[in-house]
Amino acid sequence: MIGQSQTVRAGAGVAEPAPVARGLRHLIDGRLETGTGRFVIVSPWTRQVVAETPVAGADEAERAIAAARRAFDEGPWPRMLPAERAAVLHRYADLLAEHRDELVRIAIDQAGALLPLAEGWQTGAPLVAAHGYADAAASFAETESTDISGPPMSGQTGVRRVRVVQRVPAGVVTAITPFNYPFRVNVQKVFPALAVGCTVILKPHPTTSWDAALMARLAVQAGLPEGVLNILLGAGPETGEALVGDPRVDMVSFTGSTATGRRIMELAARTVKKCVLELGGKSANIVFADADLDAFFATDPANLKHAGQGCGQLTRLLVERPIYEKVTARLAERMATLRPGEPLDSGTELSPVANAAQFDRVLDYIRVGREEGATLAAGGAVADPTGFFIEATLFTDVNNRMRIAQEEIFGPVLVAIPFDDETDAVRITEDSIYGINAAVWSQDLEKAWRVAGAIRTGNVGVNCLANVTAGPHGGFKQTGVGREWGRWSLDEYIELRAFETTG
Numbered sequence: 494m495i496g497q498s499q500t501v502r503a504g505a506g507v508a509e510p511a512p513v514a515r516g517l518r519h520l521i522d523g524r525l526e527t528g529t530g531r532f533v534i535v536s537p538w539t540r541q542v543v544a545e546t547p548v549a550g551a552d553e554a555e556r557a558i559a560a561a562r563r564a565f566d567e568g569p570w571p572r573m574l575p576a577e578r579a580a581v582l583h584r585y586a587d588l589l590a591e592h593r594d595e596l597v598r599i600a601i602d603q604a605g606a607l608l609p610l611a612e613g614w615q616t617g618a619p620l621v622a623a624h625g626y627a628d629a630a631a632s633f634a635e636t637e638s639t640d641i642s643g644p645p646m647s648g649q650t651g652v653r654r655v656r657v658v659q660r661v662p663a664g665v666v667t668a669i670t671p672f673n674y675p676f677r678v679n680v681q682k683v684f685p686a687l688a689v690g691c692t693v694i695l696k697p698h699p700t701t702s703w704d705a706a707l708m709a710r711l712a713v714q715a716g717l718p719e720g721v722l723n724i725l726l727g728a729g730p731e732t733g734e735a736l737v738g739d740p741r742v743d744m745v746s747f748t749g750s751t752a753t754g755r756r757i758m759e760l761a762a763r764t765v766k767k768c769v770l771e772l773g774g775k776s777a778n779i780v781f782a783d784a785d786l787d788a789f790f791a792t793d794p795a796n797l798k799h800a801g802q803g804c805g806q807l808t809r810l811l812v813e814r815p816i817y818e819k820v821t822a823r824l825a826e827r828m829a830t831l832r833p834g835e836p837l838d839s840g841t842e843l844s845p846v847a848n849a850a851q852f853d854r855v856l857d858y859i860r861v862g863r864e865e866g867a868t869l870a871a872g873g874a875v876a877d878p879t880g881f882f883i884e885a886t887l888f889t890d891v892n893n894r895m896r897i898a899q900e901e902i903f904g905p906v907l908v909a910i911p912f913d914d915e916t917d918a919v920r921i922t923e924d925s926i927y928g929i930n931a932a933v934w935s936q937d938l939e940k941a942w943r944v945a946g947a948i949r950t951g952n953v954g955v956n957c958l959a960n961v962t963a964g965p966h967g968g969f970k971q972t973g974v975g976r977e978w979g980r981w982s983l984d985e986y987i988e989l990r991a992f993e994t995t996g
């Protein structure tokens with residue numbers, strides 16, 4: 494049964510065996526399916542199996558696409574009154590909220606989230622957003638009419654003309670999501686797409702599709718019509734590519750790495766599909782010598798949130814030379830004291846990375862940083878081999894051309910780069926293929942805003958951290974295409990259609 498698993502670490506390095514969640518099912522064409530194959534979800538805290546899912550392959554992908562297409566072309570969902578769709582979505586959001594504790598536990602067990610993160614960012618915020626999208630479904634304006642009488646292009650004069658612009662759902666949407674914030678990103682795609690009348694095939698990351706299994710079960714209980722939401726568990730890149738390339742799919746909404754985003758865009762280009770791509774980042778945290786350092790340090794600039802696994806995390810620390818030594822020494826001192834803790838202990842600050850592949854990848858980047866000649870000022874080793882714990886790691890004497898400064902590491906690794914002045918800070922920040930987030934710290938507000946305005950990123954915080962949940966959230970350059978959260982998400986899932994007539 495879902496939700497019985499709870500990882501409990503009983504003292505230093507000792508883990509109680511957790512009951513494994515079995516019987517998780519795909520949702521295809523309104524039916525929950527046991528499926529075939531077996532993918533094991535491993536707890537990042539203990540490396541123990543906590544859940545098993547079936548593995549969706551070509552057959553499941555084919556049936557899910559057919560179901561979503563049929564539901565869009567012939568089913569009631571896109572044709573319902575907005576208020577009717579809203580009622581179903583509110584019911585669905587209510588059911589998810591009733592399972593909040595289970596979702597929190599899943600976020601801890603499958604993604605390695607600490608309790609406060611699991612309760613807030615991973616679960617609480619998306620549950621609120623789900624109701625917000627249900628509200629938006631009710632008030633979704635489908636048409637706007639404009640009187641465009643005047644000298645028309647057709648040469649007809651003196652004839653009244655009216656143009657009606659209609660907002661229509663984009664169609665069948667393939668939604669593909671990453672491992673770091675699984676439930677959050679699933680909700681972030683499924684609810685706005687459904688709210689405007691699209692039908693959806695959701696493919697979460699195989700290592701974190703446990704919450705999606707719960708979403709599947711509750712979608713049936715909520716009474717979503719057949720084929721409107723299809724959820725495929727345990728599926729990897731091959732199934733993902735089938736869901737992107739198929740000509741019956743109208744749109745792809747993807748969150749994941751820039752490398753996968755490029756591949757998805759290539760596949761989508763073959764049938765000229767609309768794409769929303771929320772990809773990687775290497776965001777700058779820019780600290781001028783005149784910054785209020787107490788305010789800066791109060792934001793915990795060590796890149797520890799979710800063990801550094803966030804697209805918008807500030808992973809390049811840019812410090813003006815006069816205070817570079819002071820700031821990095823204070824950070825290194827703090828980071829060196831951090832030790833792995835219990836997931837349910839709200840005081841724990843160092844959590845594991847989410848899976849074995851990520852664990853190896855981050856350790857490899859630490860090796861690269863050493864080889865490139867950066868100074869290891871803190872961390873750099875495995876913190877506890879019981880789980881996927883890596884020490885909070887700080888590299889100093891980093892040059893922005895190093896791989897550790899250019900590539901997204903997606904782990905608890907911070908690189909600190911000195912800069913000379915305002916121009917240099919902007920130049921280093923912009924010397925990146927990414928453009929998702931940034932923060933600027935200076936008590937000279939004119940300078941701070943000048944720098945903020947010169948940076949090409951989707952979010953910028955001035956003497957604070959930007960709250961990406963407020964939306965619009967997304968990025969410039971190779972961070973992707975499109976914006977999510979709030980009303981901006983809704984706009985991504987619609988097409989505009991204009992009708993014109995006389996009289």
Ligand code: NAD
Nearest residue numbers: 670671672697698730733734749750753771772773774804
């Ligand atoms: P990933 O690209 O490896 O995988 C993401 C999803 O794509 C998974 O479901 C995976 O199974 C699927 N996939 C992989 N190859 C595919 C292919 N060829 N065709 C179709 N699907 C394929 O990313 P990840 O490692 O799960 O997540 C980490 C990345 O996600 C980081 O780069 C991070 O910055 C990014 N991210 C971005 C945002 C944002 O809003 N910009 C938010 C969260 C995470």
